[in-house]
Amino acid sequence: MTSVVPRLVEQFEHGLDAPICLTWELTYACNLACVHCLSSSGKRDPRELSTQDCKDIIDELERMQVFYVNIGGGEPTVRPDFWELVDYATAHHVGVKFSTNGVRITPEVATRLAASDYVDVQISMDGATAEVNDAVRGAGSYAMAIRALENLAAAGFSDAKISVVVTRHNVDQLDEFASLASRYGAMLRITRLRPSGRGADVWDELHPTADQQVQLYQWLVAKGERVLTGDSFFHLSGLGEPGALAGLNMCGAGRVVCLIDPVGDVYACPFAIHDRFLAGNVLSGGGFDNVWKNAPLFRELREPQSAGACGSCGHYDSCRGGCMAAKFFTGLPIDGPDPECVQGYGAPALAQERNKPRPAGDHSHGRRSGPVPLKLSMHPPVAPQRLCNESPV
């Protein structure tokens, strides 16, 4: 098996003519203000794509045979045209999985969702108890998520997903999450905490410790068969035999996945909302198909990547250097170890002086009080960072 799988992964690393799936943040508006929000969501961006813009994108995804989109935000269901867009996508053979905090999953909506084969729902929950969850997602958010799960279960919607970002504080609750999922006829989906968006501010305190990474890996190997991971823990694959973790275990950024943001900007992946990973815009860039196929950034990502400092590590074939976005937003070199490298190479790298890039946009509800920093160009312009421009020695 191992002799065959890498060949397919190599194919994927060269990119496909269309993404396998893509993430589409429909709005930056959100009723919550989770401390680790990847997209720093809160307030709606006035340049948000119109309903017609969105339908044009769906038409293009249908032509490209993109099987499904992962719709998120922000809280996507607060867009007044959300259900119209979901219906339009599924009528055009683009399946929809959407992530929600549950705010609009009323009994009526749940009934409607249960009637469609082409819509999948992910309820975000970052603690199996209100105490752990609400510390990250805000007061009342646990009750809101549970109510949504109850409504879905009562409507007969099967296999909703409980979507959990694994943190230092909930990694001990994985069994409880699994019980919650089975209680509501749902499936558990767990993903990696990234230092993206507002997550950059809390990553140091929230990301699982080295011991917890091992614990997480062992839990996935022992109990992960029915657990979805969005392929997000490939940085852990060096902890055991190749293939022990389900999934392709590769970074798909710009190769098999990407992100469309609420204003139509296309980024390499959902965890990389930053100018460095901006490939183009669907409105000004000749449409999504053109951006996907021809953006210089995506072409660059589909070239063979340098293993850099990881080249001499015996586990490089397993983890492929880990997550590009995790490295970038913690200020580590792209061609060096992942900040959560299981061989321990991340910790000393994190201990050194780092220059953490700021996320591209902050849509948070007015939170920053105090003096407003003037936008004088105080920083010397940073030389454009290229993925492979650093000497591997």
Added chain:
Amino acid sequence: MRGLLIVSAPAQEPGAGALSPSGFDPDHAWRLHPQVAVRPEPFGALLYHFGTRKLSFLKNRTILAVVQSLSDHPDVRAACRAAGVEDARQGPYLHALGLLAGSNMLVPVEPKEAA
């Protein structure tokens, strides 16, 4: 000759027998589940089942040709032969097709349908 297929997740129903798909009879007619979409790729194809939301990868163009022509043939072996896979070489193909059947990507054609 292993590895014509990667199934992204285990078959939906435990016990459906992903490894020994006992319900899969290659002397019978099978076809793609109506909710399965096929996207040809240079390496083979992607299959996506909108009902189970499972993604699978066909890893060469021959298995793709077999899958796409299943409904044109009275049984699976005939579809393989038509794609240039002689009976003696059909083992890995039948195995892969059995896995697809186990994850509900393929469904048996009802006798009256086969006409």
